[in-house]
Amino acid sequence: MLSLFLVALASATLLPGGSEVWLARQWCLGQPVGMLWLVATAGNSLGSMINVGLGRYARRFQHRRWFPASSQGLARAERWYRRFGEYSLLLAWAPVIGDPLTVLAGVFRLPWWRALLWVVVAKGGRYAMVLYLAHQWLAPLCA
Template sequence: MLSLFVVALLSATLLPGGSEVWLARQWCLGEPVVMLWVVATAGNTLGSLVNVALGRYARHFQHKRWFPASPQGLARAEGWYHRFGEYSLLIAWAPVIGDPLTVLAGVFRLPWWRALAWILIAKGGRYAVVLSLAHLWLSPLCQ
């Protein structure tokens, strides 16, 4: 279970990785489904909160030459974020765009408890779907 937590945490940060395969593997090994869901959701949510913290901290460096976003790019991102707001974190589970959304939540100072709530809903929902699909598709293969 610790390995699942670590994989889920790291794959929620800006590092590449996918926890779904590891979750399915653990499910095939017969681990309790509820425990798998809790551990994966907790790890992935914590990883996303790391992104939120990085976004909050990164804002201090926005005027440095090496900052990865131009002022125009940051203004576009801010307009997009204000248009869709904190509800955009409901797609924090999505590959490619999910992790940057959590960073933007930090950059634009979404309160911690609201970021946690939206991210927890998104990540928990994704892992519930992954476990349901594992049950449907992998049951014959895991025996």
């Protein structure tokens, strides 16, 4: 279970990872479904909250030359975030866009508890779907 937690945590940061595959593997090995869901959701949510924290911290360097976003890019991101707001974190599970959304939540100072709420809903929903699909499709292969 610790390995699942660590893979899920790393997968939620800007590091690449394959937590869904690891989760399905653990399911095939007969681990309890509820515990798998809880561990994967907790690890992945913690990783996303690390991104939120990085976003909060990074904002103080926005006027430095090496900062990865220009003032115009940051203004454009802020307009987008103001339009869709914290509800955009329901897409925190999505590949490619999910991690930057959690960083933006930090950059634009979404309260921690609200960021955590939306992230847990998004990540928990994704892992519930992965476990459901594993049950539907992988059951014959795992026997």
